[in-house]
Amino acid sequence: MEWFIELDQVNDLEQLKQYCVQCRDCDLGKNGSHVVFGEGNPAAKLMFVGEAPGAEEERLQRPFVGAAGQLLDKILGAVGIVREEVYITNIVKCRPPQNRFPKKEESDRCFVYLARQIELIQPKLIVCLGALATRYLVHQEASVTAVRGEVFVKGGIRIIPTYHPAALLRDPSKKKPVWRDFQLINSFYQEVIAKKKP
Numbered sequence: 317m318e319w320f321i322e323l324d325q326v327n328d329l330e331q332l333k334q335y336c337v338q339c340r341d342c343d344l345g346k347n348g349s350h351v352v353f354g355e356g357n358p359a360a361k362l363m364f365v366g367e368a369p370g371a372e373e374e375r376l377q378r379p380f381v382g383a384a385g386q387l388l389d390k391i392l393g394a395v396g397i398v399r400e401e402v403y404i405t406n407i408v409k410c411r412p413p414q415n416r417f418p419k420k421e422e423s424d425r426c427f428v429y430l431a432r433q434i435e436l437i438q439p440k441l442i443v444c445l446g447a448l449a450t451r452y453l454v455h456q457e458a459s460v461t462a463v464r465g466e467v468f469v470k471g472g473i474r475i476i477p478t479y480h481p482a483a484l485l486r487d488p489s490k491k492k493p494v495w496r497d498f499q500l501i502n503s504f505y506q507e508v509i510a511k512k513k514p
């Protein structure tokens with residue numbers, strides 16, 4: 317994998333979370349934002365990566381529990397993916413003030429935690445929810461509109477970008493393409509799950 321790792325001595329998610337909670341590497345951490353590390357199955361085959369927590373996520377210290385999260389839950393339910401079986405996190409673990417888009421420095425510094433989460437969880441499929449995750453996991457120049465629904469492979473992991481659920485809330489015309497993307501995501505996921513079974 318080409319991602320830069322500096323936490324390679326940390327061998328479980330709980331320990332990694334402790335490092336992340338203490339992180340003061342950017343202004344978000346220095347200003348006392350509560351870390352939303354991620355949640356779900358530590359051995360998940362499918363991982364969702366969003367942008368950064370919002371107010372509700374920070375309050376509950378859980379990813380995707382606000383309006384966008386409720387829409388994500390609906391989409392997962394509609395295709396038959398159980399939220400507890402997957403792992404959900406963000407590129408940036410602290411909430412940017414007024415939910416502004418994370419700065420490059422914040423995303424760059426925080427990315428080491430996601431890189432190690434991926435190494436520890438070893439998913440078979442990662443879904444990038446929105447522009448920021450697409451840039452970090454597919455290519456820094458990638459546009460989510462241009463590459464959504466395509467399958468990329470890095471380090472043996474399939475990566476599929478799609479629109480962020482918050483973008484769907486703003487623009488319902490994105491629902492159809494997202495629905496198609498989730499059909500694809502689910503077909504890969506079912507394939508992976510079926511292989512696991514004896």
Ligand code: URA
Nearest residue numbers: 366367368369379380
């Ligand atoms: N938007 C995100 O990108 N992540 C969350 O956890 C919530 C909203």
